[in-house]
Amino acid sequence: xxxxxxxxxxxxxxxxxxxxxxxxSGRTAGTVAMGWFxxxxxxxxxFVASIRWxxxxxxxxxxxxxxxxxxxxxxxNTIYLEMNNLEPEDTAVFYCYAQMLSSDSFKYWxxxxxxxxxx
Numbered sequence: 001x002x003x004x005x006x007x008x009x010x011x012x013x014x015x016x017x018x019x020x021x022x023x024x025s026g027r028t029a030g031t032v033a034m035g036w037f038x039x040x041x042x043x044x045x046x047f048v049a050s051i052r053w054x055x056x057x058x059x060x061x062x063x064x065x066x067x068x069x070x071x072x073x074x075x076x077n078t079i080y081l082e083m084n085n086l087e088p089e090d091t092a093v094f095y096c097y098a099q100m101l102s103s104d105s106f107k108y109w110x111x112x113x114x115x116x117x118x119x
Contacts, residue, residue: 002026002108004096009113012086016117020081022096022110030101034079035059035070038092038115048094051079063089086117 008020022034035050049070050059058070069082079096096110 002028002031002098002100004098004108004110006094006096006110006113009094009115011116011118014087014117014119016086017082017084018086018115020083020094020096020113020115022079022081024077024079024098024108028077028098031098032101033099034072034097035099036079036081036094036096038090038094039112040089040092043092045095049081050099083115086115088117088119090115091117 003025004022006020006022008018010018012018031053033050033052036048037045038048039045048061048064049068051070051072056072060068067083067085070079072079093112093114095112098108100106
């Protein structure tokens with residue numbers, strides 16, 4: 001079992017920056033990738049970014065390319081999301097996930113952290 005704990009959310013003005021963290025604990029040996037989804041009020045959950053645990057290949061939604069950067073610290077079992085030049089459209093609850101080797105359809109999810117960007 002894996003537990004994910006997010007931190008770093010908050011409120012910023014447009015153009016500002018935030019750094020999200022997600023620390024994984026428990027049985028993490030089967031982790032294939034970790035990343036972030038987000039869900040705005042009244043919207044469906046959408047993919048933001050991911051990083052493969054072995055090799056570190058990254059993937060980004062088109063809407064955040066050039067503004068966000070995902071990274072990992074293997075020793076700390078932690079991923080980060082550096083968010084720069086934030087826009088009001090980025091306002092959402094951000095959810096960390098861990099994709100496990102055991103099943104492509106199974107993910108562990110964090111509790112979510114609120115990001116609010118004001119204009």
